[in-house]
Amino acid sequence: MAKEMQMTTLGLMTHGAHAVGERFMNDMQISMVPAASAPLNVKPAPRDLTDVEVQSMWAKHPGVSFSDFL
């Protein structure tokens, strides 16, 4: 009985360890994908900026022009 239990435990341990290990590796593979090479779940803005918004954002930085960034 003790021997059977030992064998079962051993079997469960090896099988369980394998399953856990496999799952762990799968998880690791997902998390190890470099962020820069994966298409990220970052969606474009919900709408375009309006002219009023663009104008007010430029007005916040007087003296700065588009050409300054060329």
Place this chain on the structure above:
Amino acid sequence: MTFALMPQKWSIASCLFPHEENPTLPGPGPHPVLIAGVIPDKKLVLAVYGSGQTDVTLARGALEPYQIQITQRSSYLHLTTRFDFRKAVPIEWCADWFKPIGYNVPIIMGRLDQSQIIQANRAMREWDDRLKLGAVPWGTVPMIATPAQAAQPMIVVKKRRDFTQPGNGEE
């Protein structure tokens, strides 16, 4: 506390969308922006927000000379995204505006490749030429504003029509 190093020109970063009522403040997001220029001493970047999903469909119309379209396959974007230089805005490079889209994701997500940079440079110069011809009143001649005016929040209040007054009814 110092924020992340300034991005290189033509990086793609994650940035909050302007607040709806006061666009000079950060609102919801973050969304991808193309960094079209950097002024390091002022800690300013020129950010071009990617157009929304419906804007990138071909049905929307042909690409204007001052727009570029980046396919998701060739970049770090989730969807093919159109960047319109007409809507480029200066934003402070700071933690208030630039936030990562998730845990362990860098704020600067990637950079255009060489062929995309050539297209982007062409589109940016095209819009600069149009600005010099007076396409829009902002972003060209430095806008004259006192510090008090610049600090003044711009709040757009939609005035509701008062139907109780004569002459304000529907036509």
